[in-house]
Amino acid sequence: MKNIINIELKKGINLHIIKTNKFKTNLLSVFLSTPLSKEKVTSNALIPAVLRRGSKNMPTQDEISIALEEMYGATFDCGIDKIGDDQVLKFYLETINNEYLPEQEDNLDQAIKILLEVVFDPLIQNNEFSNEYVESEKNNLKQIIEGRKDSKATYAYERCIEEMYKNKPYSLYKYGNLQDLEQINNKNLYEQYTNLINNCKIDIFISGDVQENVQEKISNNDNIKKLQAREATYVINNKESRKKESKQEQEVSESMDVGQGKLIIGMDILEEKDKDKYVALVYNAILGGTPTSKMFQNVREKNSLAYTASSSFIRQKANVFIKCGIDIPNYDKALKIIKEQVEDMKKGEFSDKNIQEAKTNIISTINFIPDEQDTELMYYFSQELSGYEMDYEEYIEKINSINKEEIIELANRMQINTIYFLKN
Numbered sequence: 001m002k003n004i005i006n007i008e009l010k011k012g013i014n015l016h017i018i019k020t021n022k023f024k025t026n027l028l029s030v031f032l033s034t035p036l037s038k039e040k041v042t043s044n045a046l047i048p049a050v051l052r053r054g055s056k057n058m059p060t061q062d063e064i065s066i067a068l069e070e071m072y073g074a075t076f077d078c079g080i081d082k083i084g085d086d087q088v089l090k091f092y093l094e095t096i097n098n099e100y101l102p103e104q105e106d107n108l109d110q111a112i113k114i115l116l117e118v119v120f121d122p123l124i125q126n127n128e129f130s131n132e133y134v135e136s137e138k139n140n141l142k143q144i145i146e147g148r149k150d151s152k153a154t155y156a157y158e159r160c161i162e163e164m165y166k167n168k169p170y171s172l173y174k175y176g177n178l179q180d181l182e183q184i185n186n187k188n189l190y191e192q193y194t195n196l197i198n199n200c201k202i203d204i205f206i207s208g209d210v211q212e213n214v215q216e217k218i219s220n221n222d223n224i225k226k227l228q229a230r231e232a233t234y235v236i237n238n239k240e241s242r243k244k245e246s247k248q249e250q251e252v253s254e255s256m257d258v259g260q261g262k263l264i265i266g267m268d269i270l271e272e273k274d275k276d277k278y279v280a281l282v283y284n285a286i287l288g289g290t291p292t293s294k295m296f297q298n299v300r301e302k303n304s305l306a307y308t309a310s311s312s313f314i315r316q317k318a319n320v321f322i323k324c325g326i327d328i329p330n331y332d333k334a335l336k337i338i339k340e341q342v343e344d345m346k347k348g349e350f351s352d353k354n355i356q357e358a359k360t361n362i363i364s365t366i367n368f369i370p371d372e373q374d375t376e377l378m379y380y381f382s383q384e385l386s387g388y389e390m391d392y393e394e395y396i397e398k399i400n401s402i403n404k405e406e407i408i409e410l411a412n413r414m415q416i417n418t419i420y421f422l423k424n
Contacts, residue, residue, distance in 0.1 A: 268318065
């Protein structure tokens with residue numbers, strides 16, 4: 001049974017209350033979702049970092065920290081994410097549930113006020129952000145962008161995506177680029193913040209053992225009252241963005257000072273069907289998603305061609321990515337055996353035991369979701385973005401209903417799009 005209540009506060013602004021008594025904390029989140037765009041991706045990435053530096057009534061980071069400390073050590077964090085064709089600005093505040101406080105205090109009420117103020121009532125000077133804060137956070141963001149190559153595996157994966165989705169929104173790096181960063185100042189960044197707040201999809205989540213009046217606390221908050229309704233009620237990750245045409249696979253290689261080659265293979269699901277998001281989970285688990293998978297057993301263990309060998313399914317884009325860390329001279333051998341595993345899936349060369357192990361692994365992950373407060377919150381947020389609602393029991397039923405014929409049928413609609421190799 002679903003334990004979430006979804007409430008439309010205004011058009012494009014939604015409140016989601018996850019009622020649970022599993023945790024001693026309340027977790028509050030605000031998500032600002034907006035379509036990825038080359039012109040705004042860098043500015044949007046910078047905004048959370050500037051907002052966390054100070055608000056109207058807490059103009060410094062020290063004052064925000066003091067306010068959190070007075071709430072028995074509440075914690076605040078923020079960040080940026082790329083989900084499908086959307087950029088999501090994320091803000092979190094976690095605090096002890098009122099029931100566990102030594103005195104009768106309303107920690108939740110204070111948490112709501114602080115979080116909503118940081119996001120929606122920032123420190124503004126002469127209708128601009130603080131120049132000191134913007135320049136400081138620009139330097140921090142510059143280091144993040146310049147340090148993108150530090151994790152070679154992550155870099156190779158992101159580069160494969162860039163090649164697959166060249167000149168499309170999903171190719172964009174979630175932190176933006178250095179060229180646009182140089183053009184940002186405290187004035188135009190505040191203009192972009194205002195534009196974002198007035199137009200983005202806003203989702204407010206509260207998870208915990210909360211009282212019925214929490215909706216009233218949010219609705220009556222001054223920062224929520226001043227927000228205007230907007231047209232951002234569309235299902236963001238829609239099927240139009242996932243339509244794939246059959247195309248010839250491309251090979252891309254890039255040289256860098258690396259001791260180990262990074263091989264990434266991006267595959268498309270052609271002619272996507274409604275049930276594919278469940279079938280693809282099982283397909284991926286059998287191919288490379290578990291320690292008993294074909295990739296792990298045949299590429300890594302049996303042939304010793306890879307230090308790491310796995311795959312992942314990106315539901316929002318209907319992609320499966322194969323990821324391997326290999327000795328550079330083994331490229332041709334490894335690629336040959338990887339392709340054999342993909343072809344074996346099309347031929348149905350996997351057992352009922354493989355299917356059951358895959359399902360058991362997926363169901364174990366589903367059962368784990370409500371045991372972690374932030375994981376459960378993100379589970380419901382992903383449902384909000386994709387426009388479907390499903391409780392855990394129904395999710396498990398969907399996985400259990402998948403048969404071998406459906407997996408083979410999906411495998412035959414799976415096509416390699418891009419082979420990316422990061423070598424020395």
